[in-house]
Amino acid sequence: VTARPPRLSEALMRWSLPRTDREIGLGDLAEEFSTRASTEGARPARAWYRRQVRRSLGPNITRYMAEHAPARLRLAPADWIRDLRGGVRSLRSTPGFTLAALGVLTLGIGATTAIFSVVDAVALRPLPYADDARLMVVRETQKAGAPSVVDPRDFVDWRAQQDVFEDLAAASGSNTTDFVDRSRGAQERVSVLRVTANLFPLLRDCARAGPFVHHLERGRRQRPHRRAERCVLAASVWRRSHGGRANTDARQRRVVDRGRHAAGVHVSCG
Amino acid sequence: LPRRPADHASLGEFEQSLLLAITHLGDAGYGVTIRQEIERRTGREIAVGALYTSLDRLERKGFVSSTMSEPMPERGGRSRRFYALRPSGAAALKQARARLEQMWAGLTPNLRRSRS
Numbered sequence: 608v609t610a611r612p613p614r615l616s617e618a619l620m621r622w623s624l625p626r627t628d629r630e631i632g633l634g635d636l637a638e639e640f641s642t643r644a645s646t647e648g649a650r651p652a653r654a655w656y657r658r659q660v661r662r663s664l665g666p667n668i669t670r671y672m673a674e675h676a677p678a679r680l681r682l683a684p685a686d687w688i689r690d691l692r693g694g695v696r697s698l699r700s701t702p703g704f705t706l707a708a709l710g711v712l713t714l715g716i717g718a719t720t721a722i723f724s725v726v727d728a729v730a731l732r733p734l735p736y737a738d739d740a741r742l743m744v745v746r747e748t749q750k751a752g753a754p755s756v757v758d759p760r761d762f763v764d765w766r767a768q769q770d771v772f773e774d775l776a777a778a779s780g781s782n783t784t785d786f787v788d789r790s791r792g793a794q795e796r797v798s799v800l801r802v803t804a805n806l807f808p809l810l811r812d813c814a815r816a817g818p819f820v821h822h823l824e825r826g827r828r829q830r831p832h833r834r835a836e837r838c839v840l841a842a843s844v845w846r847r848s849h850g851g852r853a854n855t856d857a858r859q860r861r862v863v864d865r866g867r868h869a870a871g872v873h874v875s876c877g
Numbered sequence: 878l879p880r881r882p883a884d885h886a887s888l889g890e891f892e893q894s895l896l897l898a899i900t901h902l903g904d905a906g907y908g909v910t911i912r913q914e915i916e917r918r919t920g921r922e923i924a925v926g927a928l929y930t931s932l933d934r935l936e937r938k939g940f941v942s943s944t945m946s947e948p949m950p951e952r953g954g955r956s957r958r959f960y961a962l963r964p965s966g967a968a969a970l971k972q973a974r975a976r977l978e979q980m981w982a983g984l985t986p987n988l989r990r991s992r993s
Binding site for chain 2: 628637658659665
């Protein structure tokens, strides 16, 4: 089998060589590649070809710019390179200033990035749910303004008596627990949130919400101690634990310290 | 500072190497052989892009002329471009050598002043 020059390198060379030298330059490379492939082998010949192209790109582009670019652009690369070299020389001659400037820049960019990340996550980026603008949080506060825990009986009354919202769902404060994947023998610490079953249809969680919501609602008709064992895995945990395969039996996983079985996967529509 | 325009007749080191390789090769000087000649004599690997950029400049200055061969199957049906030294190129080479020799005059090969 005749060895062929690397296609990407050949295409780069064809693209960068001026039209007048394109066929000649490619012919030279093809001729020497063929000689090298037969004497040294295909792999060293390809390495040589790639090196040739890598080292030729600069001269080819410079030549193209000199011949075809408008005069305004033609002078620019040389000016930039001269300015760049001057800047580098100046920075090297004053290392104290350079280090201080780099430190300030690093801190500035880091702080700005961190603040923007928080603002983006909290205020700018929409929630990953359909109709996120219609979602609201209802809290109960003490006289001093501090939030207080809503009594479950109050929540039931609110839900039954309100006519402002489409529906109300409840969620308790989050804490962490250990999640064990029996099939892999792996264990990881995950955040847990206790919610009412109607939260998922309320959030319009459509993708895979059907099976587990059905499962949860069916759980209502089961005995109370069985109903309390149901839990839902976040999609990220599901992907980590078994690669997102839909047909894996989620009930084989157990949350260690509470004895609950996973009932489904939570995948948001966003 | 603005760059001083290059002397039209002056030759850089690489240009001199190219003209000398073409002279060494006689009628057989084309891209591949010119590169190999320079690499063999100087141990310096030459990129095709740099080679043709400089050859194009030398041809514009009138120091070399080029002719195309018939298409060749071992080059994928492409032609070779053969280069020949023109009299103005030979004169520029001699002038470059004379300038260098003038600068070397009075120095030994190990850069000491020769006793005259």
